[in-house]
Amino acid sequence: MTSVLFTNVRIFDGTGALAYPGEVLVQGNRISRIARGARALPTAGVTVDGGGATLMPGLVEAHTHFSWNDQPGLSEIQRMPTEEHILWCAHIAKRYLDMGFTSCIGAATAKPRLDVVIRNAIESGQIPGPRYLAASQEITVPGGLGDETLPHLPYPEFSFGAIVNGPEEMRKTVRMFLKYGVDTVKLNLSGEYIAGIPAEFTPMTEEEIAVAVKEAHVRGKRVSAHARSAESVKQCVRHGIEIIYHASFADEEALDMLEAKKDRHFVAPGIAWLINTSFHAAPWGISPDAAKQMGYHRELEVACETLKKMHRRGIRILPGGDYGFAWIKHGTNAKDLEYFVKYLGFTPMEALLAATKLGGQIMMRGDELGRIQEGHLADLLLVDGDPVADIAVLQDGARLLGVMKDGLFHKDPQKGPARGRFSRSAA
Numbered sequence: 001m002t003s004v005l006f007t008n009v010r011i012f013d014g015t016g017a018l019a020y021p022g023e024v025l026v027q028g029n030r031i032s033r034i035a036r037g038a039r040a041l042p043t044a045g046v047t048v049d050g051g052g053a054t055l056m057p058g059l060v061e062a063h064t065h066f067s068w069n070d071q072p073g074l075s076e077i078q079r080m081p082t083e084e085h086i087l088w089c090a091h092i093a094k095r096y097l098d099m100g101f102t103s104c105i106g107a108a109t110a111k112p113r114l115d116v117v118i119r120n121a122i123e124s125g126q127i128p129g130p131r132y133l134a135a136s137q138e139i140t141v142p143g144g145l146g147d148e149t150l151p152h153l154p155y156p157e158f159s160f161g162a163i164v165n166g167p168e169e170m171r172k173t174v175r176m177f178l179k180y181g182v183d184t185v186k187l188n189l190s191g192e193y194i195a196g197i198p199a200e201f202t203p204m205t206e207e208e209i210a211v212a213v214k215e216a217h218v219r220g221k222r223v224s225a226h227a228r229s230a231e232s233v234k235q236c237v238r239h240g241i242e243i244i245y246h247a248s249f250a251d252e253e254a255l256d257m258l259e260a261k262k263d264r265h266f267v268a269p270g271i272a273w274l275i276n277t278s279f280h281a282a283p284w285g286i287s288p289d290a291a292k293q294m295g296y297h298r299e300l301e302v303a304c305e306t307l308k309k310m311h312r313r314g315i316r317i318l319p320g321g322d323y324g325f326a327w328i329k330h331g332t333n334a335k336d337l338e339y340f341v342k343y344l345g346f347t348p349m350e351a352l353l354a355a356t357k358l359g360g361q362i363m364m365r366g367d368e369l370g371r372i373q374e375g376h377l378a379d380l381l382l383v384d385g386d387p388v389a390d391i392a393v394l395q396d397g398a399r400l401l402g403v404m405k406d407g408l409f410h411k412d413p414q415k416g417p418a419r420g421r422f423s424r425s426a427a
C-alpha cells in the first residue's frame with residue numbers, strides 16, 4: 001500500500017474550523033492520520049513538504065455538463081457528431097480534475113449515453129477524471145426547454161432534450177435512461193429565456209413528474225430538475241426531487257416547503273449563468289441590453305434575494321453549474337465560489353464548505369468525502385495561498401500545486417513549475 005505524508009501544510013479540513021498547521025498521512029486511497037504541528041507523524045513512503053501551502057478537500061461541482069462544448073446555444077451543442085462528442089467529454093473530464101474538481105454531479109448530457117460512458121471510463125481507469133455521477137438527457141415536453149426540433153425537422157436527433165408526451169412516454173424514456181445506467185434522471189420543469197421560453201413557465205404535468213420520480217426511485221436513483229419558477233420548485237419538493245437546479249423564483253411558500261425538507265434536497269443555482277448571460281455574452285450577440293430584454297437582469301436580481309433567504313433558512317446551496325457555454329467555459333468553475341461571496345452573501349468559509357463538505361453530501365458520501373478526516377477518501381488539493389483570505393486563488397490552475405484523487409496524484413506537487421519548493425523523499 002502506497003503512503004504519502006504531507007508535512008508543513010496548513011490544513012483546511014472542511015469542518016468549519018480555521019486552517020491549522022499540521023501533517024496528513026495518506027495510506028492507499030484514504031486519509032489515515034492527521035496531526036497538528038511539525039514532525040508529528042512517522043514518515044513512511046513519500047513525503048511531500050508543502051512549504052506552508054494549504055491542504056484542503058477536493059472541490060465538488062454540483063451541476064456539471066461535460067458534453068456542453070463551449071458553444072453559444074443548445075442546438076449548437078447538440079450538433080457535434082457523437083464520435084467527436086465523446087472525445088470532447090473525455091477531454092473536459094480531465095480539465096475538471098486539472099482545476100481541482102475531484103467530484104462532479106452530472107446535470108444532463110447532450111446525447112443519451114455520453115455521461116454514462118464517461119463515468120464508466122473514469123471508474124475503470126481508462127481516462128482521468130473526477131468521481132462522477134452520470135445524468136440522463138434533459139427530459140422535456142413538446143415546446144419545453146430542450147425541445148430543439150423544428151416543425152419540418154421533427155427528428156429527436158436534432159433535439160437537445162428527450163421529448164415526452166404524457167406519463168407513458170415518460171415512463172418509457174426514464175426506463176431507457178435507467179437501463180443505460182444513469183445515476184440521475186434530469187427533468188426540465190421550467191422554461192429558460194434564452195430558449196424563448198419564460199423562466200416562470202412550468203409545463204410538465206404532475207402525472208408526468210410522478211411517473212419519472214417513481215421509476216427512478218424504484219431503482220434507487222435520484223432525480224434532478226431545471227426549476228426556475230416558483231411552481232417548479234414546489235413540484236420538486238412535492239415529488240421528492242432531490243437536486244433542484246436554479247430555483248430563482250422560489251416564493252415564500254416554496255421556501256417554507258423546502259426548509260421543511262431541507263435534509264432531503266440540494267439546491268445548485270448555477271448563478272454564473274445568470275451573471276454572465278446578463279453582462280458578458282455580447283461577443284455572441286447577447287448585449288447586456290438584449291439580456292435585460294430577455295429577462296435575465298430581473299431574474300439575477302430576484303435569484304440573489306431568493307438564494308440569500310434560502311441560505312438564512314439553512315437550505316443546502318452548492319456552487320457550480322452550467323459551465324460549458326461559450327461565455328462560461330469549462331474549467332472556470334471555481335469562479336462560482338467567488339460569486340457566492342459577492343452575490344449571495346456567503347462568507348468565504350461558507351462558500352468553501354458548500355464546495356467541499358456539502359459536496360460530499362450531494363455525492364451521497366458525506367461520511368467519507370468532502371472533509372479531511374481520518375478514514376475519509378483522499379481527495380486533496382495543495383493550494384498556494386489561503387482560499388479563506390482570497391477565494392479567487394482556486395481559479396488559478398498554477399496555484400493548484402497538487403491534485404490528489406483517491407490517494408493518487410493527478411497533479412504531483414513535485415513535478416511542474418512549482419518544483420523545487422517541495423522536497424520529496426522516499427523512505
Ligand SMILES: [Zn+2]
Pocket residue numbers: 063065107108245270321322
Ligand atoms: Zn444545467
